Each structure stands twice: as C-alpha cells, then as structure tokens.
Amino acid sequence: MPSDASDDDILRGLNMLIAGNYDLVPYDEPASPGLDPEHVFALAARYGQARDARNIDILDLGCGTGAQLERAAGLTTGKIVGTDLSQSAYVKAVARTARFGSRCRFMCADFLDLDADTLGKFDLIYHVGVLYVTPPPVQRHLLRLIAGCLKPGGLAVISYYAGTVPLLMAGLHKVLRAGADNAESPAEQVRTARAQIRVIANTIARQAGDHRLMSGVLQQVSGTQDTVFFHEMLNQSFGTLSTSALELALGAHGVHFLNWMQPAPFEADASAKARAMMADAYSFAGGGYFYGVFQKDP
Ligand SMILES: C[S@@+](CC[C@H](N)C(=O)[O-])C[C@H]1O[C@@H](n2cnc3c(N)ncnc32)[C@H](O)[C@@H]1O
Missing domain, CATH: 3.40.50.150 (Vaccinia Virus protein VP39)
Structure with a gap:
C-alpha cells in the first residue's frame, strides 16, 4: 500500500x-x-x-x-x-x-x-x-x-x-496513447498516431451503422496541428x-x-x-x- x-x-x-x-x-x-x-x-x-x-x-x-x-x-x-x-x-x-x-x-x-x-x-x-x-x-x-x-x-x-465531441476525442486519445512508444521521438509518435487514426477511419467506414459523429471526431483530431496533437493526445490527464x-x-x-x-x-x-x-x-x-x-x- x-x-x-x-x-x-x-x-x-x-x-x-x-x-x-x-x-x-x-x-x-x-x-x-x-x-x-x-x-x-x-x-x-x-x-x-x-x-x-x-x-x-x-x-x-x-x-x-x-x-x-x-x-x-x-x-x-x-x-x-x-x-x-x-x-x-x-x-x-x-x-x-x-x-x-x-x-x-x-x-x-x-x-x-x-x-x-x-x-x-x-x-x-x-x-x-x-x-x-x-x-x-x-x-x-x-x-x-x-x-x-x-x-x-x-x-x-x-x-x-x-461536450460530446471532446469526450469522444478523449476516448480516441486514450486508444492512440496506448499504441504510442515513449522511446520514439515526439515526431515519430505523432506519425504513428496519425497512421492509427487512418486505420480506425478505414475500419469504421466498412462497418454498418451511422458513424458520422465518430468520423467527424477523427477528422477533427487529424486536422490538429502537430504540437497540439502531441501535447493533448499523449497527455494521460487530457480530459x-x-x-x-x-x-x-x-x-x-x-x-x-x-x-x-x-x-x-x-x-x-x-x-x-x-x-x-x-x-x-x-x-x-x-x-x-x-x-x-x-x-x-x-
Ligand atoms: C498548453 S500550455 C498553455 C500555455 C499558455 N497558457 C498558453 O495559452 O499559451 C500548458 C502549460 O501548462 C504548464 N503546466 C502543466 N502542468 C503544470 C504544473 N503541474 N505546474 C505548472 N505548470 C504546469 C505547462 O508547462 C505548459 O506551459
């Protein structure tokens, strides 16, 4: 304890x-x-x-x-x-x-x-x-x-x-963080996370159902500039x-x-x-x- x-x-x-x-x-x-x-x-x-x-x-x-x-x-x-x-x-x-x-x-x-x-x-x-x-x-x-x-x-x-979109963003950040390797440089970690977003986007596009909200979230996070992306995505306290x-x-x-x-x-x-x-x-x-x-x- x-x-x-x-x-x-x-x-x-x-x-x-x-x-x-x-x-x-x-x-x-x-x-x-x-x-x-x-x-x-x-x-x-x-x-x-x-x-x-x-x-x-x-x-x-x-x-x-x-x-x-x-x-x-x-x-x-x-x-x-x-x-x-x-x-x-x-x-x-x-x-x-x-x-x-x-x-x-x-x-x-x-x-x-x-x-x-x-x-x-x-x-x-x-x-x-x-x-x-x-x-x-x-x-x-x-x-x-x-x-x-x-x-x-x-x-x-x-x-x-x-609100709702940032809540989903925080969930996405969690997933991306789990796949991040701290031994990599910040630029590499950002590249890896952006690649993972593309994988998620392609995967949900093949699934049935209404994914407009999640697609919007993925688009928004993809559009975030690298510095902000690094600090927000890799920060385990982000919420x-x-x-x-x-x-x-x-x-x-x-x-x-x-x-x-x-x-x-x-x-x-x-x-x-x-x-x-x-x-x-x-x-x-x-x-x-x-x-x-x-x-x-x-
Ligand atoms: C996104 S930056 C915002 C900086 C500034 N307010 C701006 O809008 O440009 C967040 C800042 O919080 C500081 N910070 C985070 N945790 C802190 C802590 N425990 N004590 C003091 N500063 C901290 C970081 O060093 C960083 O400069």
Whole structure:
C-alpha cells in the first residue's frame, strides 16, 4: 500500500513529465486579443457594474511562454505575475516581458507548490490551455488556488473542452496513447498516431451503422496541428470538463460562472447554476473548446 508521500512523489513526477513535454516540444502560440482585459471586463459588466480594465493586477497560472501576459502588460498598469513549470517557457516569458521591469514577475514552479498567500490577490486570472492537461488532484488544487487569488469581484478566464465531441476525442486519445512508444521521438509518435487514426477511419467506414459523429471526431483530431496533437493526445490527464462541475467546485469557494467569452448564448438574468447548466446543454449537441469567465463574489 503506497504511503501518502509516495503518492505525492508520483503526482509530482507526472507533473514534471507533463511540463517537461513542453520543453521537448515548445508550445508558443500568439496571445488571443479576444481575451484582452477590456473584453473580459465588458462581459462581466453585463452581470454587474462596469469597471476600469486598466489599473488591474493580473495572474496567469500556467502562462507558458507569456504571450498573453506580454499583451496584457501593454494594456494595463498593475502588477503581472506568471507561473509555469516548464523551464524553457519560463525563460521565454521572462525575456519577452523584460521591458516592463519589476511590474512583471515569473515563477518556475509546480502548481502544487503555489499557495494563495504567497501569490497574492488579483483582479484578473488567466488559466488558459492548462486545466485539462493536469491530473485531477492538481485540478482540485488549481481551482482552490484560483478562488484564493481572486480579489472580491475579480474575474478568472478558464479554458476547457466540454461536450460530446471532446469526450469522444478523449476516448480516441486514450486508444492512440496506448499504441504510442515513449522511446520514439515526439515526431515519430505523432506519425504513428496519425497512421492509427487512418486505420480506425478505414475500419469504421466498412462497418454498418451511422458513424458520422465518430468520423467527424477523427477528422477533427487529424486536422490538429502537430504540437497540439502531441501535447493533448499523449497527455494521460487530457480530459473534458463540464461547466456545471466547474461552477460546483468553484462555487464552494464563492466563485461563480458568468458566461463563455465566445459564444455567450445564455440569458443574462439566469443564476450562475442555471447558466452553467445551459452551457452544458448547449455543448451536448457537439461541444468544443470554451473560455469560461468566472467571478468571485464581491
Ligand atoms: C498548453 S500550455 C498553455 C500555455 C499558455 N497558457 C498558453 O495559452 O499559451 C500548458 C502549460 O501548462 C504548464 N503546466 C502543466 N502542468 C503544470 C504544473 N503541474 N505546474 C505548472 N505548470 C504546469 C505547462 O508547462 C505548459 O506551459
């Protein structure tokens, strides 16, 4: 029977492996202008008072190479903090924000070693492309951390896969991962997995029945660019989340779902729980990748 200490070691080893993969195959995507503070605050203004989006403090949990923070730093005047376990991502994030001076601070650390008292309080937290590539105990820690680091009325942008198609994607990833050989280079592993997708597509095409949904999933995963394919397909923690589950977990800490950035199809006057359930109903028809905005109670 493993002790708690060895369970912790295993979890930290897994985290190192996941973050180490971002050193092996760097992920360096440009910032999303759609996530600029003014847009996030504009969404929140539909649920309360409009706020100044310039003089704010921003935290990015899993900032990667810091592209979003670099953009946000140019649009705001408050403190900027980024954290990531990937050493190469950390070095790049520090370099690209150096011109902002001591306003920007970065930490190269496992999320498990971060606590809200040390990090401080923020008006806006970015948590983009991260939650669904971390193991469940890390996810629980991250949600507590987000809640603990938000100022009253503060906002968190959390991205995640939700709905039926991503669920099937996660199942496909599992199959592909089982056939992957860790001794191979990332490029070879991606090639092998793509070949296996073609085998699956040809096999189901010969079977009776309606395979449109699965064919769509296969097509979507095939169309994913190599870097994302590598990190998502080979990550044993990859999974989907439901908006209601996030609302439940964060709600326990006084943080509630406002809406998705794009699309934002839910009635402005419904409760957070009702909006989250509507989001899940919406994503059940197919689903996809969403940027959820959550707000800490004032
Ligand atoms: C897909 S990248 C997203 C980076 C950035 N947010 C972006 O959107 O470009 C996921 C990031 O999570 C980081 N990460 C994964 N597990 C972590 C952990 N346990 N502690 C800290 N960072 C972690 C990885 O190193 C990687 O940089």
